[in-house]
Amino acid sequence: MQQNRDSKIDNIEFNVTSIERSKAFYGEAFGWTFVDYGPSYTEFSDGRLTGGFTTGEPVRPGGPLVILYSDDLEKAQRILISAGATISRKKFSFPGGQRFHFIDLDGYELAVWSAESPES
Known part of the structure; x- marks a missing residue:
């Protein structure tokens, strides 16, 4: 597990x-x-x-x-924007999941990803 x-x-x-x-x-x-x-x-x-x-x-x-993991990419993006982050790369798909990139308050770029659900 x-x-x-x-x-x-x-x-x-x-x-x-x-x-x-x-x-x-x-x-x-x-x-x-x-x-x-x-x-x-x-x-x-x-x-x-x-x-x-x-x-x-x-x-x-x-x-x-x-790269951080999130169970809910849309929620993570909303929270980051609310906290002051800038989305630097919109959500995109890759084999096994989706991710987006953001810039934090000091200019560091990070990413958040989520796995594809088994139903996908």
Whole structure:
């Protein structure tokens, strides 16, 4: 059974220029393991936390994309806007779910995602 993950950090995503190069680097440096999900996305695991390498977005110097999980994307978006966030990327679908990006009060971009429901 999966623990409650609503409103918790769920993933960290690095936009990279080469997935193979990143896998070689982090595998050698830290012993991370990888699961490929097509040519533009690979999940990594450090044994405690999972995240991803993607070539589907531009490289963002300054840090990875922190992704939170929400049981209800529309509610999360309303709460964020009410708290002062700016939506930087409207909700979009990807294999397994949907997500949107927002800018916090200090200019950091984060994302919120939700899995597809079994009925979808």
